[in-house]
Every structure is written in C-alpha cells, then in structure tokens.
Amino acid sequence: MIKRIYKNTLVILLPAALISAFIEWEKLPLGIIVGGLLALANLKAIVWSVEGLIGTTDRAAGMLVFFSFLKLLVIFAIIIFLLWLGIINIIGIFIGFTIVFVLILIEGLRSVKGRAQ
Numbered sequence: 126m127i128k129r130i131y132k133n134t135l136v137i138l139l140p141a142a143l144i145s146a147f148i149e150w151e152k153l154p155l156g157i158i159v160g161g162l163l164a165l166a167n168l169k170a171i172v173w174s175v176e177g178l179i180g181t182t183d184r185a186a187g188m189l190v191f192f193s194f195l196k197l198l199v200i201f202a203i204i205i206f207l208l209w210l211g212i213i214n215i216i217g218i219f220i221g222f223t224i225v226f227v228l229i230l231i232e233g234l235r236s237v238k239g240r241a242q
Contacts, residue, residue: 126232126233126236127168127169127172129232130165130168130225130228130229130232131165133228133231133232134161134165134224134225134228137224137228138157138158138161138221138224138225139158141157141220141224142154142155142157142158145157145217145220149214152211152212152213152214152217153214153216153217153220154217155212155213155217156213156214156215156216156217156218156220156221157217157218157220157221157224158217158221159207159213159217159218159221160213160217160218160219160220160221160222160224160225161221161222161224161225162221163200163203163204163218163221163222164221164222164224164225164226165225166200167196167200168225168229170192170196174189174192174193177189204218
C-alpha cells in the first residue's frame with residue numbers, strides 16, 4: 126500500500142507542479158514538490174513508528190511520542206527555513222501536503238474495501 130502511495134504521488138505531484146508553473150513560475154511548483162516530499166517523509170516516519178511500536182513496552186511508547194514531536198519540529202523547521210529563504214510559498218506546501226493526504230485516504234479506502242470483500 127505504501128509503495129502505491131509513493132507511485133501515485135509522483136504521478137499526480139509532478140503534473141500538478143508543471144500545471145502550477147503556468148500560474149506562478151517562481152515559487153509555487155517547488156512549493157508543491159517540497160510539500161509532497163515532506164508529506165511522504167512524514168508518512169515514512171509514521172510507518173517506522175508503527176512498525177517499531179508493534180511488540181514494544183510502555184517505555185517505547187514514550188519514545189514514540191518524543192520522536193513524533195521531534196519529527197514535527199524538523200518538518201516545521203524545514204518549512205520555515207525555505208519560506209525565510211523565499212524559495213517556496215505556503216500555498217504550494219499546502220497543495221503538496223493535500224495531494225499526499227488525499228492519496229493516503231484513497232489507498233486506505235481501497236485497502237479496507239478489498240479486505241471487506
């Protein structure tokens with residue numbers, strides 16, 4: 126399921142960035158790509174966390190919470206740094222995150238629907 130999300134993200138994210146180049150050439154396409162890549166990195170971190178949580182103790186759950194906050198801090202730091210440099214814009218980041226979020230929802234629904242039958 127994760128591999129399908131990565132593949133579908135690239136299929137949708139790159140054309141979205143190309144189309145957005147006609148709207149605003151300077152920052153929007155790169156913002157969409159960066160937003161999508163950060164969302165995919167976040168998804169990968171979530172997968173690692175869930176895999177690490179299976180069969181662990183309460184102490185490991187506390188570490189999971191710590192690393193979740195650390196991951197969130199790193200993502201915000203990257204976004205703020207790129208915004209400060211003026212490389213990307215916030216709308217592009219939101220579009221990239223939204224594309225990946227919608228694809229995760231779609232793949233999740235497909236997975237659940239496939240198991241129900």
